[in-house]
Amino acid sequence: MKSSVIVFPGSNCDRDVAVALEKFQIKNQMVWHDESSLPKSDLVVLPGGFSYGDYLRTGCIASKSRIINDVLKHANEGGLVLGICNGFQILIETGLLPGVLLRNKKLRFLSKNVFLRVINVSSKFCLNYNKKNIIELPIAHNEGNYFANDELLKKLEDKNLIAFKYCNEKGDINKTSNPNGSSNNIAGILNDKKNILGMMPHPERLIDPLLSGEDGSIMFESLLT
Amino acid sequence: MKITTEIIDKHGIKPTEYKKIVNLIGKEPNLLELGIFSAMWNEHCSYKSSKKYLKTLPTKNEKVIQGPGENAGVVDIEDDDALVFKIESHNHPSYIEPYQGAATGVGGILRDIFTMGARPIATLNSIHFGNHNHPKTKNLLNGVVSGIGGYGNCIGIPTVGGEVKFDNSYNENILVNAMAVGLVKKNKIFYSKAKGVNQPVIYVGSKTGRDGIHGASMASAEFDENAEEKKLTVQVGDPFTEKLLLEACLELMKDDSIISIQDMGAAGLTSSSVEMASKGNLGIEINLDKIPCREEKMTPYEMMLSESQERMLLILNSGKEENAKKIFDKWGLDFSIIGKTTNSKNLVLNFNRKEVANLPLSSLSSDAPVYERKWKKNLISKKVKLPKDFKSLKISESLKKILMSPNNSEKSWVWEQYDHTVMGDTIQKPGGDSSVIRIHGKNKGVALTVDSSSHYCLADPITGGKQVVCEAWRNLISVGSKPIAITNCLNFGNPEKNEIMGQFVETIDGISQACKYLDFPVVSGNVSFYNETQNKAISPTPTIGGVGLIKNLDYMMTLNLKEIGSYIFVVGKTLGHLWQSEFFREILEIKDGPPPEINLFNEKNNGILIQKLISKKLVNSVHDISSGGMLVALSEMCISGKIGAKIKVPRNNISPHEYLFGEDQSRYLIEINAKNKDEVSEILEKSNIYYEIIGKTQKDCLYLNEECNIKLTDLSKSNSFWFKNFFKEN
Numbered sequence: 031m032k033s034s035v036i037v038f039p040g041s042n043c044d045r046d047v048a049v050a051l052e053k054f055q056i057k058n059q060m061v062w063h064d065e066s067s068l069p070k071s072d073l074v075v076l077p078g079g080f081s082y083g084d085y086l087r088t089g090c091i092a093s094k095s096r097i098i099n100d101v102l103k104h105a106n107e108g109g110l111v112l113g114i115c116n117g118f119q120i121l122i123e124t125g126l127l128p129g130v131l132l133r134n135k136k137l138r139f140l141s142k143n144v145f146l147r148v149i150n151v152s153s154k155f156c157l158n159y160n161k162k163n164i165i166e167l168p169i170a171h172n173e174g175n176y177f178a179n180d181e182l183l184k185k186l187e188d189k190n191l192i193a194f195k196y197c198n199e200k201g202d203i204n205k206t207s208n209p210n211g212s213s214n215n216i217a218g219i220l221n222d223k224k225n226i227l228g229m230m231p232h233p234e235r236l237i238d239p240l241l242s243g244e245d246g247s248i249m250f251e252s253l254l255t
Numbered sequence: 256m257k258i259t260t261e262i263i264d265k266h267g268i269k270p271t272e273y274k275k276i277v278n279l280i281g282k283e284p285n286l287l288e289l290g291i292f293s294a295m296w297n298e299h300c301s302y303k304s305s306k307k308y309l310k311t312l313p314t315k316n317e318k319v320i321q322g323p324g325e326n327a328g329v330v331d332i333e334d335d336d337a338l339v340f341k342i343e344s345h346n347h348p349s350y351i352e353p354y355q356g357a358a359t360g361v362g363g364i365l366r367d368i369f370t371m372g373a374r375p376i377a378t379l380n381s382i383h384f385g386n387h388n389h390p391k392t393k394n395l396l397n398g399v400v401s402g403i404g405g406y407g408n409c410i411g412i413p414t415v416g417g418e419v420k421f422d423n424s425y426n427e428n429i430l431v432n433a434m435a436v437g438l439v440k441k442n443k444i445f446y447s448k449a450k451g452v453n454q455p456v457i458y459v460g461s462k463t464g465r466d467g468i469h470g471a472s473m474a475s476a477e478f479d480e481n482a483e484e485k486k487l488t489v490q491v492g493d494p495f496t497e498k499l500l501l502e503a504c505l506e507l508m509k510d511d512s513i514i515s516i517q518d519m520g521a522a523g524l525t526s527s528s529v530e531m532a533s534k535g536n537l538g539i540e541i542n543l544d545k546i547p548c549r550e551e552k553m554t555p556y557e558m559m560l561s562e563s564q565e566r567m568l569l570i571l572n573s574g575k576e577e578n579a580k581k582i583f584d585k586w587g588l589d590f591s592i593i594g595k596t597t598n599s600k601n602l603v604l605n606f607n608r609k610e611v612a613n614l615p616l617s618s619l620s621s622d623a624p625v626y627e628r629k630w631k632k633n634l635i636s637k638k639v640k641l642p643k644d645f646k647s648l649k650i651s652e653s654l655k656k657i658l659m660s661p662n663n664s665e666k667s668w669v670w671e672q673y674d675h676t677v678m679g680d681t682i683q684k685p686g687g688d689s690s691v692i693r694i695h696g697k698n699k700g701v702a703l704t705v706d707s708s709s710h711y712c713l714a715d716p717i718t719g720g721k722q723v724v725c726e727a728w729r730n731l732i733s734v735g736s737k738p739i740a741i742t743n744c745l746n747f748g749n750p751e752k753n754e755i756m757g758q759f760v761e762t763i764d765g766i767s768q769a770c771k772y773l774d775f776p777v778v779s780g781n782v783s784f785y786n787e788t789q790n791k792a793i794s795p796t797p798t799i800g801g802v803g804l805i806k807n808l809d810y811m812m813t814l815n816l817k818e819i820g821s822y823i824f825v826v827g828k829t830l831g832h833l834w835q836s837e838f839f840r841e842i843l844e845i846k847d848g849p850p851p852e853i854n855l856f857n858e859k860n861n862g863i864l865i866q867k868l869i870s871k872k873l874v875n876s877v878h879d880i881s882s883g884g885m886l887v888a889l890s891e892m893c894i895s896g897k898i899g900a901k902i903k904v905p906r907n908n909i910s911p912h913e914y915l916f917g918e919d920q921s922r923y924l925i926e927i928n929a930k931n932k933d934e935v936s937e938i939l940e941k942s943n944i945y946y947e948i949i950g951k952t953q954k955d956c957l958y959l960n961e962e963c964n965i966k967l968t969d970l971s972k973s974n975s976f977w978f979k980n981f982f983k984e985n
Binding site: 039040042043045046049078079080082083084085136138139140141142168170172232234235237240241 | 401404405409410493494586587667671672673675676677679693
């Protein structure tokens with residue numbers, strides 16, 4: 031499998047995700063935002079960070095980068111796209127995923143491990159979570175409060191497009207297990223064709239027992255199956 | 256413009272100092288030149304009151320690659336890796352504008368690290384606020400924490416540790432000390448010393464604006480009632496630009512284009528150009544028309560004194576300009592050739608084709624004034640009469656009250672606002688004795704801690720100075736590392752006052768004694784004087800940032816209890832010293848009395864013994880005993896491990912209160928698996944180390960006796976209550 035990690039000015043999880051991809055033998059290339067075309071890739075990753083310093087609106091300026099044209103093409107042809115944290119924000123700004131990401135309910139940056147229930151275990155990203163669907167991953171964001179109107183929420187639920195929901199240790203999805211106020215506890219969503227995943231938690235940060243867990247590894251293993 | 260005594264005074268220059276200036280340069284300075292003197296001769300940049308004493312600190316051993324005098328200190332961490340680190344204060348600006356003050360404090364210290372060619376891998380901080388009931392505290396705390404987070408989160412360097420403290424003495428002068436740590440290959444370290452004549456001087460980074468003019472001078476004076484009016488002297492940070500600057504500099508550093516490099520920190524372009532040239536024993540000529548300016552019609556005076564952030568000064572090997580410019584263009588940063596090195600040994604500034612300043616560099620650096628300020632010995636705080644019945648106070652209630660106090664509460668409200676896991680190498684998160692960062696791609700790590708103990712230092716600066724060094728050493732040992740070196744940030748009041756100078760001199764004495772004994776040298780740091788408002792000074796607050804090496808992460812230790820049925824050992828002797836303890840402070844409101852004594856001999860031996868036990872894999876968990884005493888330390892181990900303990904106060908001459916809450920130094924709590932109990936006891940006895948076995952781990956409760964039998968959930972609730980309640984988030 032071949033991947034491309036897009037590096038925007040201000041990306042700061044680009045190295046972390048590249049390390050994770052390579053750990054699982056995915057052949058990765060770093061692609062500067064100003065390039066006009068993607069190298070041949072099965073997977074494109076938009077990494078976390080503060081592209082363009084979050085100026086104007088998170089993900090907004092990055093969504094107008096030169097490379098995005100080719101990312102859109104790749105996505106529309108059914109290629110895999112993974113947006114993590116700021117990458118999710120960029121995916122929303124490009125229109126590849128619906129909804130908006132608002133500031134966290136408590137108006138504070140939030141960096142901690144949270145529990146997630148994997149809702150859709152049939153996408154290419156999450157196949158292997160069918161063995162373990164309550165997982166722990168870190169979040170680190172200021173604007174991760176996913177908002178969708180009732181119509182969109184219904185569609186996401188009905189079509190099984192919700193990838194992850196925040197929950198507690200036991201898997202209960204409720205208000206107290208919602209760290210940022212997001213609609214229906216949503217932590218990550220898929221597009222209709224399920225080839226695009228946007229998520230706030232960082233799977234690339236939990237790929238090693240020394241880092242207090244390996245639940246992130248399961249996603250990279252899924253990509254290879 | 257005629258230089259009047261009023262103008263001289265406004266520049267913070269004393270009449271005698273002005274005379275010295277005229278003598279040194281053989282003329283009356285013009286306004287620009289006076290401004291430059293004011294920037295270089297102020298306390299913050301010149302260390303004129305502290306220099307004499309700083310020289311007494313130990314700064315070398317076989318691990319030290321670079322001691323004080325550079326942008327940051329550098330130590331050897333084996334396999335060709337070196338660790339670059341420094342702590343710095345940003346106190347004055349943070350009080351005036353907490354978000355920007357704290358943010359630029361982080362930005363400034365990060366530049367000190369990557370200036371040396373190192374990629375920053377972690378930041379830490381020590382922040383002190385006034386009483387929590389003081390009307391400004393909530394806003395300042397909130398602003399400082401968001402400022403630190405705002406900068407570190409955006410640039411993508413994990414904020415992994417620190418401390419948050421409250422005390423009346425910081426009501427009008429908060430402290431924001433930021434530490435940064437970076438990793439570099441031993442043969443790729445960059446320095447600030449210029450070399451060679453006619454080499455191009457390059458300005459890179461953000462444009463120069465009118466922010467932060469005279470920031471360093473502001474930080475070299477007391478606040479008066481108009482402190483708020485100083486807002487314009489606070490710099491405004493842009494972590495996004497700093498991220499670009501970081502990547503661009505590291506990219507350029509891959510080859511040999513750079514001769515020397517220095518960030519524009521305090522006193523901006525002035526101090527960077529002066530320091531680089533004078534370290535190289537050269538001259539420097541700058542054409543101010545070439546400075547990238549953010550605002551129109553900026554004067555030479557403003558350009559030289561601006562403290563706009565995210566700027567660097569480079570001296571390149573002539574001929575490398577074009578290649579370097581390409582890199583900075585790629586990252587969208589300004590790149591301007593602004594001058595050259597000369598052999599004149601003077602700083603020459605040109606503007607609009609006229610020479611606007613010409614000063615011998617020696618007058619700004621080596622000939623700057625050094626003072627031997629008068630100082631007074633401190634009287635050690637006296638014991639007062641104690642309430643007779645304090646020994647009948649309920650232990651369980653006292654414990655909960657201490658755990659609920661602002662200073663002893665767990666601080667996740669704070670550190671959850673800092674991205675502490677970015678870069679994927681944070682092995683031990685905030686909340687432990689030290690944070691541990693893995694060296695990328697290897698199975699070794701570094702332990703990092705920041706500590707201060709202003710109560711002890713106020714009561715007795717010598718003992719306090721020793722204690723804070725030992726505390727850092729102990730915190731590093733507790734996670735299984737070998738302590739290497741420290742950086743210090745020395746926060747004090749007005750040094751022109753004998754008693755403040757006395758606190759400073761004695762604190763340094765204490766730090767120096769401990770560092771020498773423990774072979775724990777000081778490799779970098781800064782001094783912040785004038786933390787004083789309307790004659791009220793802060794308590795003397797030396798902040799120590801310590802680093803240690805864990806050669807093999809399989810030997811890392813944590814403080815959370817691991818299993819039920821293991822034994823709890825107290826290593827080190829408990830004498831029951833309650834003066835200056837949290838128990839006296841929080842429960843009895845007694846703030847007098849001497850701090851606990853430090854016995855450096857025991858400190859070292861106990862520490863080495865703990866290292867030995869860890870290296871033999873005989874220990875489940877380790878926690879040093881500090882603020883709050885043994886019972887607070889044990890509670891922290893229980894809470895984080897979700898395991899209880901049943902303990903008994905050993906029979907001796909002291910009361911349970913003294914045993915459980917005494918803050919005697921050089922002690923550790925260790926959890927030992929039952930099968931290792933005998934071996935550990937034997938090692939301790941053979942090494943003549945005092946220890947006691949106080950009990951065993953058990954399920955669910957911390958049990959001392961019928962009266963004191965506390966559920967872990969209650970302990971945990973007490974410990975995490977305060978911050979959320981303070982910010983009404985419960």
